[in-house]
């Protein structure tokens with residue numbers, strides 16, 4: 001038996017009930033797209049300072065601006081009630097948030113009830129090793145880990161303060177614990193494009209899926225990011241000369257198109273927000289660690305969910321604010337690296353969450 005809205009139901013009946021009410025409350029945007037995927041940033045802080053993501057000197061948000069773990073739980077749970085089936089925790093670095101496992105365990109209850117299909121996170125891997133077993137216990141099955149290079153000096157140069165050995169150790173621990181791992185690498189001309197094949201071979205050996213991401217013009221960083229912009233359409237043409245790339249219909253609910261690499265048997269994802277428009281099938285929204293809801297990664301329009309969250313313990317105002325925001329989800333983004341500096345959007349990826 002379980003309880004919902006003060007009533008007691010057998011779990012199966014309750015799940016049916018939830019599905020029905022979920023449909024009644026579903027978030028459908030003006031273009032008929034069903035919002036079922038939420039990415040939530042747990043913190044703007046990070047133990048790395050990746051050159052494409054952050055400035056060397058960052059001023060982080062005051063603690064009072066950031067949602068508490070209880071508020072994050074209420075917020076995510078409201079979205080789950082509204083039909084979110086996949087929840088990705090990100091940041092900044094989600095695993096540097098103090099007591100983060102308390103929240104992840106709490107959110108795991110939505111997997112148990114069947115309201116949520118997947119609870120996952122994107123991490124830089126530095127702390128993954130020590131949390132791997134607990135993450136599994138909370139119901140997490142897959143983790144995305146960002147890794148742009150397998151060269152220790154280059155890793156230090158890109159992340160400014162990361163230790164490749166620590167990340168590789170974390171990955172080995174997480175794999176041994178039973179977590180499925182996908183590596184995300186930002187493909188950068190003149191930075192790591194000479195390592196693409198090495199990453200493919202290594203991921204094949206490790207049985208990790210691999211996704212390449214294009215640099216996105218988010219937030220002011222030192223240097224001109226467009227210098228390193230490597231269109232993945234070009235990368236794909238280059239890869240086709242050396243690898244057997246087979247089309248794959250594998251989808252994870254995210255924006256990547258997957259290919260299968262004949263030689264390694266591994267899956268290769270290409271996220272191409274700039275050279276290919278994936279907005280048509282967009283099912284995602286993002287919430288920052290301050291409770292600001294962005295209906296599109298590439299647009300500035302946003303809705304404040306922190307005020308209704310803090311106004312009352314009742315979630316009615318929060319749910320209303322979410323519904324209102326979904327009516328404003330735009331048709332698509334308009335990134336354009338040709339514009340150069342300043343970046344298309346002033347906010348950093350670490351604020352919106354990757």
Ligand code: SAM
Nearest residue numbers: 053091092093122123124146184215216349354
């Ligand atoms: N700290 C975690 C990590 O690095 O995986 C989660 C947050 S990070 C902002 C999420 C993803 O965004 C990472 O894969 C990172 O490489 C990517 N990212 C950050 N800034 C980016 C940018 N300007 N363009 C493309 N990807 C970016």
Ligand code: SF4
Nearest residue numbers: 046048050053092124
């Ligand atoms: Fe931190 Fe991730 Fe941004 Fe790198 S990409 S600085 S690890 S938030």
